[in-house]
Amino acid sequence: MDAAVGVLRTSVLYKAADTFASASTLGISGDPADLAKVLDLGVKDGALAGLAGNDTVAVDTLLADVVQASVGDRVELLLGDGTTVRPRVVATYDRGLGLGQVLLPRAAVTGHVPAAYDSQMLVRDTRSADRAAVASALQRLDAPGVTVTDRAGYGAQVDKDLELSAWANGVMAMVLGGFAAVAAANTLVMTVLDRRREVALLRLAGTTRRQVLGMMRWEALLVGTAGIGIGAAIAWATLTPIARGLTGGAPYVPPGVAAAIAAGVLLLGLAATGLPARVLLRTRPMEAGAARE
Incomplete structure (x- = not known):
């Protein structure tokens, strides 16, 4: 397996003008350096590899423009239970609308959501991997409430x-x-x-x-x-x-x-x-x- 990244889907609030707005958020587990191997986010500034600890965040460029933040700045966010955090921006990316407008380390959101379980596990095989063996191993994970699919299946569902x-x-x-x-x-x-x-x-x-x-x-x-x-x-x-x-x-x-x-x-x-x-x-x-x- 070349890369495996867990994704916990949630949302956060950010302040826009005099009100708060919601942004779709991904809590990332695993090595953040592997994120680019499973998601093509179109990184514009910074690097996703810096998304570690509980004090970092990556944001979509449109959201970054709204909150007037760039790499190195801190943004104020409200997590699912109302906790206020001010993580440091380590990267901005272009393709957040269909994926997630905010990326946070999973450890930063685990204690602030009702169910701290990964919504998805994104994996990528190595070039020399036996595809049949990998598919067979993944199918053993298939259970009620758990769907195992490949890129084509995921794209078809979307x-x-x-x-x-x-x-x-x-x-x-x-x-x-x-x-x-x-x-x-x-x-x-x-x-x-x-x-x-x-x-x-x-x-x-x-x-x-x-x-x-x-x-x-x-x-x-x-x-x-x-x-x-x-x-x-x-x-x-x-x-x-x-x-x-x-x-x-x-x-x-x-x-x-x-x-x-x-x-x-x-x-x-x-x-x-x-x-x-x-x-x-x-x-x-x-x-x-x-x-x-």
Whole structure:
């Protein structure tokens, strides 16, 4: 076995502005120098090998920016039972969002969590290791509550969890989008039906059905395009600070999804405007004008 590192998953609180925020935390057991062999954290400054004793910590670069700390500084953290500690930063790394924003020696968190047992054991074989023998030995550890898997199995499980989360978020977005679509369509329909007198006047002036429908169609496209532009600007202004705070990057929408949303908005506007307009045009101009008298 080339490396074996135990991971105890927990969380800590850190002070951000005038409030406290939570950060996902890994309590590391074993040789911290082996951590880079089992986790590719993208170390930016310092070294993970310095993560020893009870007075050291490694933090994600985004979190380091929030608490304004760099290698050699001390950060104030609250452990699971409320104990305040001020460990010294020995390293900063880039890939903490999906792994852990804070790394502490396991000894520093053991007495401050409800169950001081490793959540995972990360191992790496030597190049000359007998893979079959290693797999057989690890399988003997498989028991209720204990899952033994390789990198591919772990990746598949993570992908499955992300897929389930994405599906749930998608359903929620569809429900909210459906309510918004119904409200927008209802507003457009009522607005068109309220223009009976205008349509009647246009018809009495000699405007053809085709010209009226064309006018309504262009109005719907104009309103839909304006709505897409304003909505995109509001969403961008709202999501950009959140995305930069969480990931350090800008929000991203797949081009296919963006095109589908834009097409849906335009089709909704055309349908909610064109159908009631056709209903109005079935009424004779004199009758439509008299209906408003």
